[in-house]
Amino acid sequence: MKAIYLEEANELLGNxxxxxxxxxxxPEEKSLIEEIFRIMHTLKGNSSMFGFTNIxxxxxxxxxxxxxxxxxQLTISKEIIDATFKSMDHIKDIIDDPELEIASNKEQYxxxxxxxxxxxxxxxxxxxxxxxxxxxxxxxxxxxxxTYLINFKPGKSAITEGNNPLYxxxxxxxxxxxxxxxxxxxxxxxxxxxxxDCITGWSILLSTDRAEAEIKEVFVFVEDISExxxxxxxxxxxxxxxxxxxxxxxxxxxxxxLDISSLDIKKEEAKAQESPAEKPxxxxxxxxxPKAAQPDKKDTKEKTISSIRVSSDKLDDxxxxxxxxxxxxxxxxxxxxxxxxxxxxxxxxxVEKLSRQLRDIAFGMTLIPINNMFGRFQxxxxxxxxxxxxxxxxxxxxxxxxxxxxxxxxxxxxxMHILRNSMDHGIESKERREELGKPAxxxxxxxxxxSGTNVNxxxxxxxxxxxxxxxxxxxxxxxxxxxxxxxxxxxxxxxxFHAGFSTAKVVTDVSGRGVGMDVVRxxxxxxxxxxxxxxxxxxxxxxxxxxxxxxxxxxGLLVEIGKGSxxxxxxxxxxxxxxxxxxxxxxxxxxxxxxxxxxxxxDLRETFDIKDELDKKTxxxxxxxxxGKDHVALVCDHIxxxxxxxxxxxxxxxxxxDHISGSTILGxxxxxLVFDTNRLIKRYVAKETIMA
Numbered sequence: 001m002k003a004i005y006l007e008e009a010n011e012l013l014g015n016x017x018x019x020x021x022x023x024x025x026x027p028e029e030k031s032l033i034e035e036i037f038r039i040m041h042t043l044k045g046n047s048s049m050f051g052f053t054n055i056x057x058x059x060x061x062x063x064x065x066x067x068x069x070x071x072x073q074l075t076i077s078k079e080i081i082d083a084t085f086k087s088m089d090h091i092k093d094i095i096d097d098p099e100l101e102i103a104s105n106k107e108q109y110x111x112x113x114x115x116x117x118x119x120x121x122x123x124x125x126x127x128x129x130x131x132x133x134x135x136x137x138x139x140x141x142x143x144x145x146x147t148y149l150i151n152f153k154p155g156k157s158a159i160t161e162g163n164n165p166l167y168x169x170x171x172x173x174x175x176x177x178x179x180x181x182x183x184x185x186x187x188x189x190x191x192x193x194x195x196x197d198c199i200t201g202w203s204i205l206l207s208t209d210r211a212e213a214e215i216k217e218v219f220v221f222v223e224d225i226s227e228x229x230x231x232x233x234x235x236x237x238x239x240x241x242x243x244x245x246x247x248x249x250x251x252x253x254x255x256x257x258l259d260i261s262s263l264d265i266k267k268e269e270a271k272a273q274e275s276p277a278e279k280p281x282x283x284x285x286x287x288x289x290p291k292a293a294q295p296d297k298k299d300t301k302e303k304t305i306s307s308i309r310v311s312s313d314k315l316d317d318x319x320x321x322x323x324x325x326x327x328x329x330x331x332x333x334x335x336x337x338x339x340x341x342x343x344x345x346x347x348x349x350x351v352e353k354l355s356r357q358l359r360d361i362a363f364g365m366t367l368i369p370i371n372n373m374f375g376r377f378q379x380x381x382x383x384x385x386x387x388x389x390x391x392x393x394x395x396x397x398x399x400x401x402x403x404x405x406x407x408x409x410x411x412x413x414x415x416m417h418i419l420r421n422s423m424d425h426g427i428e429s430k431e432r433r434e435e436l437g438k439p440a441x442x443x444x445x446x447x448x449x450x451s452g453t454n455v456n457x458x459x460x461x462x463x464x465x466x467x468x469x470x471x472x473x474x475x476x477x478x479x480x481x482x483x484x485x486x487x488x489x490x491x492x493x494x495x496x497f498h499a500g501f502s503t504a505k506v507v508t509d510v511s512g513r514g515v516g517m518d519v520v521r522x523x524x525x526x527x528x529x530x531x532x533x534x535x536x537x538x539x540x541x542x543x544x545x546x547x548x549x550x551x552x553x554x555x556g557l558l559v560e561i562g563k564g565s566x567x568x569x570x571x572x573x574x575x576x577x578x579x580x581x582x583x584x585x586x587x588x589x590x591x592x593x594x595x596x597x598x599x600x601x602x603d604l605r606e607t608f609d610i611k612d613e614l615d616k617k618t619x620x621x622x623x624x625x626x627x628g629k630d631h632v633a634l635v636c637d638h639i640x641x642x643x644x645x646x647x648x649x650x651x652x653x654x655x656x657x658d659h660i661s662g663s664t665i666l667g668x669x670x671x672x673l674v675f676d677t678n679r680l681i682k683r684y685v686a687k688e689t690i691m692a
Contacts (some may be wrong), residue, residue, distance in 0.1 A: 005050040006095060007309070012043045013088055014375060020088075021378040024081050033070045040066060045221065049162025052098045055091060058109065060167060061116035062087055067174055068120055071210070080119060085379070087112050145209045147234040151257040153201035155225035160196050163222050169202060171218045176208030177239045183254050201227075203258030205248070207237040233260055312405065315366055319552055322355075322362045323646040326553065327665050329355045330644070334667030356644065359553055366406075366552075370448045370457070371399025373408050377419055377446065384423050391441040392427055394419075398448035403455055407527055407547055411457075414520040418459050418543055419444065421517070426463030426541055436538070438462065451546070451628035454529075454678060460542040466535040468492040474501070493533035497521035528661045528676060546678060548661070556664075557623065558643040558672065559636040562610035565672035567645045567664055568634065572625045572677040576639060579620040590684070592633060599624065600684045601633035607659070625677045632681045647674055659683065 016039045023032040040063040047056040062084060068074035090108050100106040150172070154165045169180050185199040206215065212230060219228045238244045247263050329351050336348035374396045381394040403411075427442035434440055447458040468489045475481045475495045495501060499518040524531050529547040556567035577594060585592040585601075592601045601622070605614075614620075614637065623634045647662040654660065661676035 002050065005046060005052070008046055009043060009091075009095060012039055012046070013091065014372075015039055016043070017085075017088060017379055018375045020081060020084055021375075021382065023076065024078075024382065027076045027081075030070070033066060033076070037063065037066045037070055041221065044167065045162045045164070048164045048167070049160075052095070054098055054100055054109070055094060056164070056167075058087070058091065058094075058113060060170075061113055061120075064174060065116055065119045067171070071175075071214070074119065083112065083115050083119070087116070145235065146232050147205060147207045147236065147238040148212070148215060149231045149233050149258065149260055150204040150206060150215065151201070151227070151229040151231075152204060152219070153227040153257070154198045154222060155227075156194075156197040156199065158198045158222060158225055161225065163225075165198065165200070165202070165222075168218055168222065169204065172204055172206055172215070175210050175215065175218075176206055177237065178204060178206045179239060179248060180204045181248070181251060181258055183256055183258075186255055201257060205239060207239045231260075310365075315362075315405075318362050319366060322359050323553060325355050326359060326644050326646050327667075330665075330667035331669075332667075359644065363553060366404055367402035368405045368408055369399060370401045370403055370408065370455075371396070373412055373415070374399050374446055374448075376412075377415065380416065381419065381423065381444065384420065388423060389429070390423065390427055391430055392423055393441055393443050394446060395443060396446045401448040401450060401455055403547065404552070410523055410527055411545075411547070414523045414545070415446075415457070415459070417517065417520050419446075422459060422461040422463065422541070426461040426465075428464055454546045454548060454628070457545045457547070458542055459545075460540060462540040465537040465539055466493065466496075466533070466541055467537055471495055489535075490533070493535065496533070497531075530678060530682065548678075552647060554645050554647065554674070556643050556645040556674065558640040558666075559621075559623065560638040560640060561604045561608060561636050562612040564608065564610065565640075565666060565670065566604070566636070567643060567672050567674045568623055568625065569675070569677055570642065572627065574624040574626040574631060577622040577624070577633075579622060579635065582622060582633075594622070594624070594633065597631075599631050599633045601635055602680065602684055603635045605635075605637070625681060627678045627681045630681050632677075632684050634675075634680075643672075645672070645674055 016036060019032050019035045019039065023029065023036065026032070040059055044056050044059040044063060047053075047059060065074065065080065065084075069076050069080075074080075090105075090112055094100060094105050094109065097105050100109055152165070152168070154163065158165060172178050172180075181203045183201050183203065185201075187193050187199070208215070212232065215230055216223075216228075219226065222228075244263065251258070329348075332351060333348050336344050378394055378396075381392055385392045422444050423442075427444070428436070428438070430440045433442065443462050445458065445460045447460070449456055471492050472481070472487070472495075475492075475498075476483055478501065480495060480498060480501070481487070496517050497520065501517070521531060524545060524547075527547055529545055532544045532546070533541065534544075535541040554567075555570040557570055557573055559566050559568060582592045582594055582601075590600055590602070591598050593599075604610075618637060621636055621639050623636060623639070624631055625634060643664075643666075645664040647664060649662055650657065650660065659676055659680040660673050662674045663671050664674055666672050
């Protein structure tokens, strides 16, 4: 159960951090205040349910601050937002130390609690079961527009479902002058009594200038399992009336709600409990009945469940089983072709169709919106801006783009290194930017988008850019190149990914130790991705990371070269031709002409040094692949057809094979290599440029 709580708490804290970052940019946005309050309220309830009392009380302090903000009793400020961020970090710390046994945690807890109390101007600790039955607010509000009688009877399961009724009553105290009178059901059989049942209700008198809708909001999380009746009994503050207060003091605790008719309320102070135009059935509608009494409503709610929480380990197991199923299905299809039976062929086709649908569904379940990763960088940029005394805005685009969860997990560190470098080395100081006529606030854009079979992630800043001459001089100093070495700007930028290479003159806590960019390149390589740098001095730098959509299963085109089989990703294929369709084939420059377009080509027989003699009757075939920017023609012996490839790693001995991304097992048990078309295109387009 603690694991469930931790998972939900981390998710809520992530949502809270995102809302706070937006509020930091647009403090006038009231909907964000409401969202923050709701998240805190949920987190407080969860903490209370799982026994994290200190965390629940700590969050209650924060919740009180934002309750006052949303009710215009307090103004949002940078100080409050900073304190909230610190409080969130502290919550993450004390989740592992809920009893505050570590001295530093206890000290920080007390400091942040006092800070929250300073914002609200009073101590607002939630009431406890040990307090006196009649709870009276410590301070009053002189200007009120009326007095309400609230009869609140939580359902028996309220506590076990994570709700603390005392917190709700405490929220009513924050709305005005309040007096709460509890009543308790009679326990007839103590032996059968369940101590986790809630058998206490409250009759609460609240004098406030708030609207009735705000009072109802207090019970929004328990209305389905509780009886809540809110009735305005006076247009004045009855709790300021001495005679009325004396009557309340004389009331003895009972087993039922307060009967207001038993009290003497002066006619001029009272509001009719039922107007002449009000019908009895309208009065009944005011009372919210327990959820158990509304089976139809319950059934409707159950049907609206749109998602469930599943362990990532289970998803990994599912993908492994689907991979094995696809391999088995390939063997079945091969057997069906070799042993023709009409019934077997029909069954084989159905299995292939179902396995493809199952693969797509399972694969879709492992895809995660990249925005989940973008969110955590907003906080990092905000904190680092203060540390570096720079004003930097992080703008994100394409957060809905989805990537395999295993790729996202491995991508966090590389992106973090790049963003830190952009802020430290790229973005200038506020004073320097003003001298250059730039906006005082620097901007880093983090953009994700689909490109063919890949997802591209761009990190673009409007800083000072990268001077290739500085990199070149540093590389000569380190002995990486000689003074006579000629490099293009792009080739020069690639030196930044060399281990231990750094152009920083001063080592800081942020960057400059020569550790980071080589780690970035290594991690991207492990993901079968690529990284490219473009920069303009004075205008900024753009790093583009290109990654495969998935590391597990792809649709491919099976081709043969000699006696070997290879798979080309189907999404990267533009068109297919026969070799006879090509004209003006220049084997020296590796250029051929197809449909009046010149393309670089790769003869896969030469690439893999295949010496088998080719049958003279064989008409070789060409597959044109595309990476969103360039085309390359691949010349093979024979195209077999479409194939679902379950990609397996080649192992450490073949890591340097930059044009092969993995392997797959065919239906007959043989191995086929899977092409990494993006790297292959980049490699041969570069060769064409050099030749030109």
